[in-house]
Amino acid sequence: MLFQLGCEGGDDGDDIPTCSGTFKGCGGDLTGKWSIDGLCIEGDMKSLMAAAASSEDLPPECSDLFQSMSVEMSGTIEYANGNQISDVSTTMSIKFKYTSACLSAQSGLSIKMTQSVCDAFESTVNSNGGDDMKLTTSCSFSTSCNCTLTMSGxxxxxxxYTVNGSILTTDDGKKAEYCVSGKNLTIREQSDDGPAGQTKLHRISSGHMKESE
Incomplete structure (x- = not known):
């Protein structure tokens, strides 16, 4: 369906904002075209990134590998004639820090992080590229290798899609709660391996008639 998007908030400008308040699905008429406003997640970003490191079976020395993550999305979602029609651009940036201790623990060897090791890591990631998204990595070295991985697509x-009350189900089996309030739409999704997220959009047209802002 959609990546977790939604409301404003959060303490760190580098992180995906944390959703404020409590979402309650209310359903409503989805028909029309909606413009994406932003995104948020339900939970503390720092804790979630630490949990992500743990789920990847990384050694304790790599507990602070993931530093922050931000996601920017723009585009439109249209609901017409039983179809959900999306046209979305996404840019995701992940900041991470590789230390000598982390690299040594992962490899089982004693490796000192140096400028050349950091440069080699940057080159390796950039040469691998991505499948559906453009991938670039930029790293700088101090006592650790500090990198920003950017994916865009x-x-x-x-x-x-079908609707049952406040539950939106797409034909691939994915479900989400939603609520239409005036010209605003919020969609709440629970990811398979992460936190719930919310998408907030505003209506730019209803059927074939464009609404005034």
Whole structure:
């Protein structure tokens, strides 16, 4: 469906904002075209990134590998004739820090982080590239290798959907809660291996008639 998007908030400008308040699905008429406003997650970003490191079976020396993550999305979602039509651009940036201790623990060897090791890591990641998204990495060395991994891409998709109360289900089996309030739409999704997230959008047209802002 959509990546977790939604409301404003959060303590760190480098992180995905934390959702404020409590979401309650209320349903409503989805028909029309909606513009994406932003995103948020339900939970503390720092704790979630530490949990992500743990889930990847990283050694304790790598507990602070993931430093922060931000996601920017723009585009539109349209609901018409039983189809969800999305046209979305996404840019995701992940900051991480490789230390000598982390690298040594992962490799089982005693490795000292140096400028050349950091440069080699940057070159390796950039040469691998990505599948559906453009991937670039920029690293700088001090006592550790501090890198920013940026992934960007654009997707267009048309998929059927049904609504039952406040539950939106797309034909691929994914479900989300939603609430239409005036010209605003909030969609709440629970990811398979992460926190719930919210998408906040505003209506830019209803059927074939464009609404005034």
């Amino acid at each position: 654009h997707s267009q998709e048309t998929i059927g």
